[in-house]
Amino acid sequence: MSELLAIRGVEVRFGPVAALRGLDLEVRPGEVVGLLGHNGAGKTTTMKLALGLLRPRSGRVRLLGVDPAGPEGRRARARVGFLPENVSFYDSLTGREVLRYLARLKGRPAAEADRLLEQVGLGHAADRRVRTWSKGMRQRLGLAQALLGRPALLLLDEPTVGLDPMATAELYATIGRLRSEGVGVVLCSHVLAGIERHIDRCVIVGHGRVLAAGTLEELRARARLPIRIRVRGHWREPPLQGLGEGEGVVARRLNGHQIELEVAPERKLSVLRALAAEPGVEDLDVRPPGLETLYAHFDAMLHRGSRDGGREAP
Known part of the structure; x- marks a missing residue:
């Protein structure tokens, strides 16, 4: 399969508000795609489309070759790991109990849950109640549950929220290892600094539109900053x-x-x-210009195009 996720020309509206307008996104095995933009740009809406939680008003969404919101979507979604921006767990349970419970729901063995706790650096706290954990520890537990079942595609919505620098480095190391194993990753973030070393391509979104897409070198060549x-x-x-x-x-x-x-x-x-x-x-x-500078450039182009008669940035 050439594409794990393919989104083509998608429009999503909530009443009179256009959340996504003509969005295109694709993810292949073994690549990390940064879905980047400010809060409210349309990143989380894109995640919900990929998970079959929303249907587009127009356009096409394919997850592992099928419509994620259609009758065949359940099997495809089972091969996706998802880390939401705000994770929430039963805080009266221990970390081990939480992850083993989620493993059972996915039909995975308890040993896999225990291994993942060690992998994300929570082995020392696995038998403490989640209510005693820091925000960063809860975020790492969220990453562990996303990795249950060896997903083919990983959707990470603001995964570095609450992580200290060492935990952030460990997260990116994990993403790099998964990429080498052929896992496709969508890394969704509004924090652009420091992310460019860990992605293969980026899709910069703003106001529901794709402002620019490509490798960092391709974006620099287009911007000519x-x-x-x-x-x-x-x-x-x-x-x-x-x-x-x-x-x-x-x-x-x-x-x-x-x-x-x-x-x-x-x-x-x-x-x-x-x-x-x-x-x-x-x-x-x-x-050379970094992602923050490039984002500001392409966002300004969109606004200039709108003022000059509604033309979008190239």
């Missing part, structure tokens, strides 16, 4: 001669030993060569 180059060294005057300042290069002095350049993409190599030839330059830090 300036690259930031931070230069550190010792000099009497900053090494700006020969860089063509004003011709795709904007310089800003940070202090006596550092400058920052904003460089048009087509000027990057020539500027780097010129800086490398300067004897006073000690270090160069090249910073």
